[in-house]
Amino acid sequence: MSPLIATLVGLLLLSGDVCGKTVTGVFRSDAARQQRGQFITKFMYQGESGVIVCRLDNPALAVEKESRLLVYQDMDSDLDNLSCSDRLGRARFTIPLSEEEHNRTIPRRQAPTAWQVLYADRYTCQESAVIPSIGDLSFTVLLFNADSAGNPLEHFSAEEAGLHSFYFLLLLAYFISCCIYVQPLLQALRKGGPMHTVLKVLTTVLALQLCSALCNYIHLGRFSRDGTGLPLMGSLAELLDMVSQVSMLYLLLSLCMGWTLSRGRKPQSRPLQWEQSPASTAVAVGGVVTQGVLLLWEQYSVLESEHRSYHAQQSLAGLLLIALRVSLAVLLASVLYQIISTERSTLKRDFYLCFAKGCFLWFLCHPVLVLLSAIFNEHQREKVVTIGVIICQSISMVILYQLFLSRSLYWEVSSLSSVSLPLTMSRANHRGHY
Known part of the structure; x- marks a missing residue:
């Protein structure tokens, strides 16, 4: 039985403290223009103490591009029929990207609610504008739900919790x-x-x-x-x-x-x-x-x-x-x-x-x-x-x-x-x- 016991002990050691869901990638102006907002991730917050964190490798480039994150609640398919500016204006709230790290608390809801995060910048809705070749913006986005103690440390989306x-x-x-x-x-x-x-x-x-x-x-x-x-x-x-x-x-x-x-x-x-x-x-x-x-x-x-x-x-x-x-x-x-x-x-x-x-x-x-x-x-x-x-x-x-x-x-x-x-x-x- 020793191999089975060793396996069980190993499983117990895996039960550590939770951190947060991590999404890494690159904010691309051309992708944001093509999609009328570059899709980043989707997450279902459990109703309270939800937090979204965005970390940038080059804040100066983000300021030059007027970069921002758009956060939508239960993104509706009707948004596809809107113009680019109207689509971006329907965001529940916007996070301007001007610093190395941004923290934003998600508004409290009575029931678990799905949220989607999109990226946009000054070139997203300007179809005729030429996107300069000044490079793309690397990012790390973390999304947190509240843990059993009420602190925003649980990374699992609401449909995955448990x-x-x-x-x-x-x-x-x-x-x-x-x-x-x-x-x-x-x-x-x-x-x-x-x-x-x-x-x-x-x-x-x-x-x-x-x-x-x-x-x-x-x-x-x-x-x-x-x-x-x-x-x-x-x-x-x-x-x-x-x-x-x-x-x-x-x-x-x-x-x-x-x-x-x-x-x-x-x-x-x-x-x-x-x-x-x-x-x-x-x-x-x-x-x-x-x-x-x-x-x-x-x-x-x-x-x-x-x-x-x-x-x-x-x-x-x-x-x-x-x-x-x-x-x-x-x-x-x-x-x-x-x-x-x-x-x-x-x-x-x-x-x-x-x-x-x-x-x-x-x-x-x-x-x-x-x-x-x-x-x-x-x-x-x-x-x-x-x-x-x-x-x-x-x-x-x-x-x-x-x-x-x-x-x-x-x-x-x-x-x-x-x-x-x-x-x-x-x-x-x-x-x-x-």
């Missing part, structure tokens, strides 16, 4: 579960048995989710200190989660459709078994490939958002992914219904029903949570979906683990008819091992 603590609790739950169940699981994997392949795939998916949660926690922990984090670690977390999603889909389709993971095994025309016909192979491979493509597309569409999870489903790829999961749930429901309706054994029906619960929870939790999130406030929706999906899919894995590890259930069912369950060994091999 995710860091959630991942810590999730890792703690994983750690405790590993301490309790890792030895029985390893023993079951060493012994093999009818459900050996299922347990291996489930364990792989669980390991991928654990690594994803760890990467997210490290990224957010670093982000809370320097306002930048480790974007590569956040991307790795999303990649690991996508691989686990695809692996789980592969497993569930294999179990329900009878497309065995062991290709050398002869197909059996029994319940939950499916001959490897071109049609069955196309459904299984097509479902896995389609989900993988949609996950990559969804991830690509949110690359510009800082550590934003694809679970939020705010793009066309996300909607298609939801539709795919609902379709797969309907497909699996039809297959399981046919099996359960023709099964006479009560024990086997209980086995199939328990398996159906795990499948439907895995597939339908995401679409249902996306629909339910509509009743929450804007800053809570992403957290509700992200946290809810992780918890529901973890419960689904617990159900499947309990089903396939239970000696009182799956062992008795498989011993009644070893060829009637998915991914089982032949009757001859079964007797040889036991």
Whole structure:
């Protein structure tokens, strides 16, 4: 257990004091003219004690350009129809950039509110004026929310607040579960048995989710200190989660459709078994490939958002992914219904029903949570979906683990008819091992 303890201690050391969100870059006059205000960042303040800080490398150049920051509250799309001067004049307040550092308190609001920061200068609305080649202006912008003590030191935007603590609790739950169940699981994997392949795939998916949660926690922990984090670690977390999603889909389709993971095994025309016909192979491979493509597309569409999870489903790829999961749930429901309706054994029906619960929870939790999130406030929706999906899919894995590890259930069912369950060994091999 020493490696696990060392990992937990390392995670605890990452929980340091928070600083602020940091955005670094260059104020460009040509970009400000083209966009009618250069977009800098967006941040959701929690309602009180919000602060924006701007630091300049060359204040004299800022004075010469008459540089300023424009801060908008809930920037409306109608601004696109206004003239340049009217658009800039709609800013909630303006921060003239004339010194090395500027601090500005955000007006207090009753509820969390999104604010956007734009840059403009004397050349932004002067279409005919020639922008002199006097260089661009390097900047650092920090945005702070109030922490638990009311001081403006919390960098997380309102829609991200609490995710860091959630991942810590999730890792703690994983750690405790590993301490309790890792030895029985390893023993079951060493012994093999009818459900050996299922347990291996489930364990792989669980390991991928654990690594994803760890990467997210490290990224957010670093982000809370320097306002930048480790974007590569956040991307790795999303990649690991996508691989686990695809692996789980592969497993569930294999179990329900009878497309065995062991290709050398002869197909059996029994319940939950499916001959490897071109049609069955196309459904299984097509479902896995389609989900993988949609996950990559969804991830690509949110690359510009800082550590934003694809679970939020705010793009066309996300909607298609939801539709795919609902379709797969309907497909699996039809297959399981046919099996359960023709099964006479009560024990086997209980086995199939328990398996159906795990499948439907895995597939339908995401679409249902996306629909339910509509009743929450804007800053809570992403957290509700992200946290809810992780918890529901973890419960689904617990159900499947309990089903396939239970000696009182799956062992008795498989011993009644070893060829009637998915991914089982032949009757001859079964007797040889036991």
